[in-house]
Amino acid sequence: MTQFFYLLRWNYLRQKNLFILFTLAQVLLSVSLLFGYPLIIGKLDTTTAYYLASGSVLIGVISIGCTISSPVIANAKSEGHVDYIRALPIPRILISLADLCIWLIAILPGVFFSFLLGCLRFSVQLNLSILSVFVMLLICLTMISLGFSIAYIFPQNIVTLMSQLILMIGLMFSPIMYPAGRLPDWLDQLYFLLPFVPSSNLLRASFYRHGTVSLVDIGVLIFWIFLTQLLILGTLQKEL
Secondary structure, three states, X not given: OXXXXXXXXXXXXXXXXXXXXXXXHHHHHHHHHHHHHHHHHOOOOHHHHHHHHHHHHHHHHHHHHHXXXXXXXXXXXXXXXXXXXXXXXXXXXXXXXXXXXXXXXXXXXXXXXXXXXXXXXXXXXXXXXXXXXXXXXXXXXXXXXXXXXXXXXXXXXXXXXXXXXXXXXXHHHOOOOOOHHHOOHHHHHHHOOOOHHHHHHHHHHHHOOOOOOOHHHHHHHXXXXXXXXXXXXXXXXXXX
């Protein structure tokens, strides 16, 4: 346990200057989505408001958890930070958990402000409960873990491309900001295997009571967490 807290402190000191930037990035992205999309859509109904409010939160989480975390971790690899940590007599699972905790802490302030902006923009009622908090933590951990796995598996020059591709898929094509029924059936089914659409469904159901919380969606996120963590631990276990 002492080793874990030392790792937390180490990671915090390395990245504390980025925390405010993460929050600012999430807020600016939420503002652009919440005020920009209605200009394109035109007249808004309640369902559209729920999609935009929840989608702005999720896109912010994706942007930090996947798009920004991947290059940061890849840069740490190139600087030798990861190799240094791996050389210490520390269980590999603690290395991954410490990173997850620090990035989770970094994301949550931006999540709070994104929810607040969505409520103010569309006057939607937010439902806070133990279930909704669990869902939010699960979504954040899924996106962070996905971003980390990309950074650990791929070379640095590929990481930036992959992280940007994820944001493009999440922002431009995934049915996060609009109903999934507008997509062809085959593409709709494909997106439900990825973590983005299940995350969007869970956000709307748990925080806005728009739909029901699906155990299948929760299972998809848990699957992606386990898969990405196995990939990360497999990389960390490799000999130096």
